[in-house]
Amino acid sequence: MPRFRAKPSSFIAPATVALVTALLIAIPFERSNGDTSGVISFLVSFLTFVAIYAIFTLGLNVQWGYSGVFNFGVLGFFMLGAYTAAIVTKEPASGSFTDYIGGFGGDLNLLPWLSSEQWLPHLVGLAAAAGVAGLVALLLSVTALRLRDDYLAIATIGVAEVLRRVVIEETWLVNGTRGLTGIPRPLGGLVGSTDYKYLLLAICGGFLVLTYFLIERAIRSPWGRVLMALREDEMATEASGKNVFAFKMQSFVMGAAIMGAGGAIYAYASSSLTPEVFTHFFATFLFWAMLILGGSGNNRGAIVGAYVLWGFWTITLQFQSYDLPDLLQTRMPYIRELVLGGLIVAVLLLRPAGLLPQRRQVSIWVERQLRRRPAAPAGSPTEGASSNR
Amino acid sequence: MSVDSTVVLETRELVTGYGELEILHGVSVSVCSGEMVAVIGPNGAGKSTLLKGIFGLLPVQSGAVLLGGADVTGKPPDRLVQNGLSYVPQVENVFPSLTIQENLEMGAFIRRNGVRERIDEVFRLFPDLAKRKGENTGKLSGGQRQMLALARGLMLDPKILLLDEPSAGLSPKLVSAIFERINVVNKAGTAVLLVEQNAREALSLCRRGYVLAMGRNRLEGEASNLLNNEEVGRLYLGA
Amino acid sequence: MILLFLIWAVIDRRDAVVIGVVEGSILALGAVGLTLVYGVLKFAHFAHGDSMMLSAYCAFLLLSGVVSGSRPGVDAEVLPITVSDLPGATTEVWKFSFGYGLLVAMALSALVTSGILVVLDRLVYRRLRQRKSGIVIFSIASLGLAIAIRSLVLMVWGPTPRKYTTTVRENIDLPFDITILADQLFILAAAITVTVLAYILLFRTKLGKAMRAMADNPELALISGIRTELVIALTWALAGGLVAVAGVLLALQAQLDPQLGFVLLLPLFAAAILGGVGNPQGAFFGGMIVGIVQAVVVTFDFLSPGYKFSVAFVILILILLIRPRGLFGARL
Ligand SMILES: Nc1ncnc2c1ncn2[C@@H]1O[C@H](COP(=O)(O)OP(=O)(O)OP(=O)(O)O)[C@@H](O)[C@H]1O
Ligand SMILES: [Mg+2]
Numbered sequence: 012m013p014r015f016r017a018k019p020s021s022f023i024a025p026a027t028v029a030l031v032t033a034l035l036i037a038i039p040f041e042r043s044n045g046d047t048s049g050v051i052s053f054l055v056s057f058l059t060f061v062a063i064y065a066i067f068t069l070g071l072n073v074q075w076g077y078s079g080v081f082n083f084g085v086l087g088f089f090m091l092g093a094y095t096a097a098i099v100t101k102e103p104a105s106g107s108f109t110d111y112i113g114g115f116g117g118d119l120n121l122l123p124w125l126s127s128e129q130w131l132p133h134l135v136g137l138a139a140a141a142g143v144a145g146l147v148a149l150l151l152s153v154t155a156l157r158l159r160d161d162y163l164a165i166a167t168i169g170v171a172e173v174l175r176r177v178v179i180e181e182t183w184l185v186n187g188t189r190g191l192t193g194i195p196r197p198l199g200g201l202v203g204s205t206d207y208k209y210l211l212l213a214i215c216g217g218f219l220v221l222t223y224f225l226i227e228r229a230i231r232s233p234w235g236r237v238l239m240a241l242r243e244d245e246m247a248t249e250a251s252g253k254n255v256f257a258f259k260m261q262s263f264v265m266g267a268a269i270m271g272a273g274g275a276i277y278a279y280a281s282s283s284l285t286p287e288v289f290t291h292f293f294a295t296f297l298f299w300a301m302l303i304l305g306g307s308g309n310n311r312g313a314i315v316g317a318y319v320l321w322g323f324w325t326i327t328l329q330f331q332s333y334d335l336p337d338l339l340q341t342r343m344p345y346i347r348e349l350v351l352g353g354l355i356v357a358v359l360l361l362r363p364a365g366l367l368p369q370r371r372q373v374s375i376w377v378e379r380q381l382r383r384r385p386a387a388p389a390g391s392p393t394e395g396a397s398s399n400r
Numbered sequence: 401m402s403v404d405s406t407v408v409l410e411t412r413e414l415v416t417g418y419g420e421l422e423i424l425h426g427v428s429v430s431v432c433s434g435e436m437v438a439v440i441g442p443n444g445a446g447k448s449t450l451l452k453g454i455f456g457l458l459p460v461q462s463g464a465v466l467l468g469g470a471d472v473t474g475k476p477p478d479r480l481v482q483n484g485l486s487y488v489p490q491v492e493n494v495f496p497s498l499t500i501q502e503n504l505e506m507g508a509f510i511r512r513n514g515v516r517e518r519i520d521e522v523f524r525l526f527p528d529l530a531k532r533k534g535e536n537t538g539k540l541s542g543g544q545r546q547m548l549a550l551a552r553g554l555m556l557d558p559k560i561l562l563l564d565e566p567s568a569g570l571s572p573k574l575v576s577a578i579f580e581r582i583n584v585v586n587k588a589g590t591a592v593l594l595v596e597q598n599a600r601e602a603l604s605l606c607r608r609g610y611v612l613a614m615g616r617n618r619l620e621g622e623a624s625n626l627l628n629n630e631e632v633g634r635l636y637l638g639a
Numbered sequence: 640m641i642l643l644f645l646i647w648a649v650i651d652r653r654d655a656v657v658i659g660v661v662e663g664s665i666l667a668l669g670a671v672g673l674t675l676v677y678g679v680l681k682f683a684h685f686a687h688g689d690s691m692m693l694s695a696y697c698a699f700l701l702l703s704g705v706v707s708g709s710r711p712g713v714d715a716e717v718l719p720i721t722v723s724d725l726p727g728a729t730t731e732v733w734k735f736s737f738g739y740g741l742l743v744a745m746a747l748s749a750l751v752t753s754g755i756l757v758v759l760d761r762l763v764y765r766r767l768r769q770r771k772s773g774i775v776i777f778s779i780a781s782l783g784l785a786i787a788i789r790s791l792v793l794m795v796w797g798p799t800p801r802k803y804t805t806t807v808r809e810n811i812d813l814p815f816d817i818t819i820l821a822d823q824l825f826i827l828a829a830a831i832t833v834t835v836l837a838y839i840l841l842f843r844t845k846l847g848k849a850m851r852a853m854a855d856n857p858e859l860a861l862i863s864g865i866r867t868e869l870v871i872a873l874t875w876a877l878a879g880g881l882v883a884v885a886g887v888l889l890a891l892q893a894q895l896d897p898q899l900g901f902v903l904l905l906p907l908f909a910a911a912i913l914g915g916v917g918n919p920q921g922a923f924f925g926g927m928i929v930g931i932v933q934a935v936v937v938t939f940d941f942l943s944p945g946y947k948f949s950v951a952f953v954i955l956i957l958i959l960l961i962r963p964r965g966l967f968g969a970r971l
Contacts, residue, residue, distance in 0.1 A: 081775050083685075083782065154956055158963045160775055161683040165908045166959065169952035172905060180945045291901060296786055299779065337709040345793040352787030359780050360766055455862065481864030489862065495855040497918075498848065505845065506852045509865045552863065 024366040028315060031322035038329045055208050057325055062215040063277050065317035067298045069222055069310060070269030076307035076369075077230060078238040078262040079245070081160045084167025086294035087174045088267045091147060092140035092274025093284055094178065094185050097194045099136035100279075104186075111185045116195060133197040137275045144271025145264045152260040163263075171295065178286045190285030197279050211280055218276055219314070222269060226310055229265070238262055242308070292348065297324075300355045306365025315366055320351075406433045407469075408591055409454070409485070409560050414463035416453035423449045424615045426463060429593070431560060436582075436592040438602040438623060441612035442635070447595040448490050450612070451562045455487045456480060468559075482510060484559035490568060490595075493549035496538040500529050503537055503548055507555030515555075522551045525581060543574040550581060560591045567598050579605055603627045641928060641966075648935045653817065655935045661823045661892060663930020664830035668885035669903065670910035670922040670929075671837060672878035678854030678917025679874045680764065682777035686785035687882065687907055689900030690752060693788050694879070695886035696796055698748035699803065699895055702740060707797035722747070734809040734821035737891075741803060745829075745887040752886075753879030759784060760875050765868070785900065792897045801895040826888045833884045834923060837877065841919055846873050854917040902948055906933065909951040913958050915965025924967065929954060 035057065036050065043049040067085060074080040098113030119132040147170065155166035179188055202210050229235050237258055240248045249255045278284055288294075297320065305316020327347045331340065339346070358365065410430040417423040423446045431437045439447050452458045454465050456475050464473045467483055477487075495503050504522060508515045523530035526547050532540075537548060546566055553561055566582065567575040579601055586592050596602035603609050603623040611619040611632060619626065626632050648656050669691055676684045700706065704718030722740045723729050729738040763780055809821045841847035849870045853860040861867055889899070910929045914921025929951055937944045958965065 075775075079773075079775065081778070154959050158959060161778055162912070162959060162963075164685075164775075164778060165683060165905075165912070166952075166956065169905050169949075169955055173949040173952050176945055176949050180943045292786065296782065299782070303779065341710060342794045345790040348790035349787050349794065352783045352785070352790060355783035356763055356780050356787070359772075359776060359783070360763065363770075363772070363776070457858070457862070477861050478864045478866055481862075487862050489859065492856055492859060495852045495859060497855050498852055502848050502852075505848060506860070506863050506865060509845070509849060509863055556864070 066273035068313040074266035083164040084171035087171035088144040088270035092271030093278040096136035096275030140275035141268040145268035148267030192283040306367040308369035312367035438606040438609040486558035488553040490564035507552035659931030659934030663927035667926025670926040672881035674922035688903035691886040692900040694752040694883035695890040698744040749883035752883040753876040756875040756879040906951040921967030
């Protein structure tokens with residue numbers, strides 16, 4: 012494990028965040044010739060998506076950051092969650108050119124006196140999304156997680172790719188490449204359409220905060236401490252009598268469920284889904300880049316990473332509206348990807364701990380555990396695990 | 401035995417371990433030219449760690465390793481190999497998917513010429529291996545594998561051979577067979593630092609010995625004195 | 640079971656099997672390189688497919704000198720002199736759709752790709768090694784490089800697929816009612832030749848043996864005095880050469896497409912794991928099996944051809960469930 016030096020470079024994180032924030036305000040301001048309301052709605056939609064993507068980075072952090080589970084198929088769980096939530100909340104398919112299974116939106120209005128059509132299907136969709144993603148993770152962990160760390164990475168890429176193909180090929184399932192549109196928005200009937208964006212930001216932000224605190228609690232429980240020990244030294248943890256596989260499986264499933272839930276939120280927020288969106292680059296690599304940049308093993312780092320990278324992404328998108336030479340203009344999307352690919356390598360080489368490194372207190376705890384090798388850590392891990400469910 | 405008193409290998413207060421875990425807290429041993437020296441001690445005493453530390457496989461926190469008088473602390477293994485040091489680890493000491501012949505060739509990787517001749521010489525010492533030289537190593541029995549590991553360590557005709565429990569897990573008959581080979585090698589002029597669990601056999605073969613415990617020197621001296629030492633007898637010889 | 644499937648396929652779906660053998664031989668080349676990197680450096684090299692694609696484009700550049708110009712769809716020539724300027728380089732040889740220039744470009748591309756991989760090792764992986772990073776960090780870095788390579792290719796050559804030559808491809812008839820494109824025969828021959836060369840290198844030369852030794856037991860290799868950094872560089876160089884030949888042959892069989900790298904990743908890993916990680920012969924047969932199964936399965940009526948590369952995934956999961964060390968034994 013590389014030792015990080017906290018002192019000399021601790022200004023990097025705030026400086027990066029400040030720079031991104033400044034550009035995020037300045038560029039739209041300049042583009043819209045000083046139209047503040049335009050800037051505000053730009054920022055609101057930006058923050059909404061940061062909140063959503065941060066959910067994925069948090070899920071990934073549970074897997075990789077906290078227990079070293081190597082998932083290269085975020086895309087798969089993302090898609091599963093998004094499509095599950097969509098078909099749960101939508102009305103049944105009707106009309107030509109649309110074909111999909113499910114459509115329980117109407118049936119789920121069980122508490123009409125609380126206008127439950129505004130929120131109940133969405134909650135059910137969210138739970139279903141998390142459940143389905145978790146279930147697939149469970150199946151995968153039985154096959155691949157038992158073996159080597161990197162086999163799981165390959166297997167998860169595979170699941171993601173196969174799911175993508177299924178969505179495209181099986182047009183009866185979720186309408187193939189034509190995609191799903193008109194996914195009902197949560198609480199959409201409560202406010203006017205111009206103000207809905209604020210409500211949406213509140214919903215996504217709220218869910219992010221909720222996820223954050225749940226994970227923080229889980230990590231601080233005895234269960235979470237074992238996870239940390241695992242990441243530092245799998246062999247030593249195993250020697251101390253912990254069932255390493257069970258812990259890895261639990262965190263893999265938990266992370267996948269979070270990603271599934273994130274997919275649901277994404278579906279609600281964007282209200283339409285097409286398979287083209289779900290590329291490996293966007294739906295897997297970007298989240299990895301966010302987590303590594305932010306600092307794996309640190310939930311706040313995961314969120315900061317999402318903010319900074321999505322900021323970078325959005326800013327470079329704005330660049331495209333400037334009058335650049337053709338040679339650059341047409342290649343902007345690729346240049347952005349190149350920068351991102353290079354960035355991840357650079358971070359691994361130059362600042363492996365990321366912008367916000369893993370907190371020290373936990374490492375100290377782990378070291379103490381490792382020293383008194385055979386002694387079991389305080390508290391019963393199974394108890395901790397069940398309290399997280 | 402052509403033992404003289406020039407020290408060819410020496411550790412001075414060696415402190416090393418795994419990561420931040422310190423295992424050796426200052427161990428000093430020395431081997432003279434042509435001498436065979438035993439290192440004994442209970443399980444987990446740090447005997448294997450000592451050899452790994454000498455061979456540059458672990459970060460040395462303090463102390464020094466001297467080879468032929470020159471400081472080689474922390475030097476990479478290929479440098480040590482060039483300077484006549486050779487090491488046969490306790491476990492995983494052969495390449496299982498290579499043939500016996502190929503294993504020996506790998507032992508002589510840095511040698512530019514005379515590899516074939518050297519293989520023949522080594523095969524004379526281990527005729528059993530010669531018979532099966534084209535076979536994959538994965539199929540060998542425990543005894544043959546130890547023989548091969550030893551043979552690999554001899555490929556560069558080293559000045560000093562570090563052996564980590566060459567007799568571990570072998571039947572008594574094979575134990576004496578392998579000790580006999582080691583003795584032959586030593587008689588031919590190679591100094592040997594022999595780490596052993598079989599303390600009695602090791603001490604009766606060697607001239608001097610060290611007893612390690614908890615990562616520190618515990619006792620040292622003439623092998624015969626150690627054999628008669630009451631503490632050694634009680635702790636390690638089962639007397 | 641696999642054997643039964645193959646026998647049935649040969650009898651019932653001969654044409655698909657022929658295509659499968661051709662594609663399998665290409666996969667095999669890639670998988671041998673992948674398994675060597677996996678074996679010697681111990682990490683899953685996720686940039687393997689993209690390196691393959693890069694090398695194919697590299698040969699394209701050497702042949703035509705063409706990159707995409709300032710506007711999409713408009714090409715520009717950048718190289719003052721190309722392989723095609725060699726006398727007679729583009730005259731078609733025998734029934735093939737290309738001249739000897741393609742071979743020259745392939746060889747040069749192999750050199751370039753080897754160089755690129757060795758340099759990337761120096762710049763990236765070696766530093767991670769010195770820091771003793773976990774294998775997973777290496778894999779993440781390789782994924783970052785994969786993305787970088789792909790976007791570089793997109794920047795330079797644009798997203799539209801390209802071809803080496805546009806001449807009509809001729810069929811030839813072989814015994815047993817087999818009809819095959821002349822180009823495919825070339826692919827097969829080239830793949831087998833290069834495999835044999837790689838085999839000789841690995842099993843008959845000292846450095847090749849050292850590579851296998853390192854795949855077996857890196858620490859013992861170090862202890863034996865094997866110059867591990869040299870062996871690692873050689874591994875990358877060999878992988879680069881194999882990848883380049885595979886890439887060019889694949890582009891000849893299908894076409895040049897920037898998405899190819901990712902698409903290939905699953906079949907390549909399936910082949911390497913099927914054959915047992917670190918086991919070059921295993922990877923060769925693994926590649927063949929994956930190629931054939933893919934080609935045969937898409938002839939089934941109930942499966943859309945879109946699933947072609949998903950087949951590799953199913954094979955992969957099956958092998959992980961049944962024999963995680965591969966059919967031919969892993970060296971890890
Ligand atoms: N790779 C490792 N990482 C961490 N600790 C280790 C490692 N290898 C050994 N140790 C610890 O170092 C101590 C000394 O081990 P060492 O292998 O040197 O003992 P030894 O004297 O060779 O014992 P044995 O007779 O069993 O071979 C032991 O407490 C062991 O747990
Ligand atoms: Mg030992």
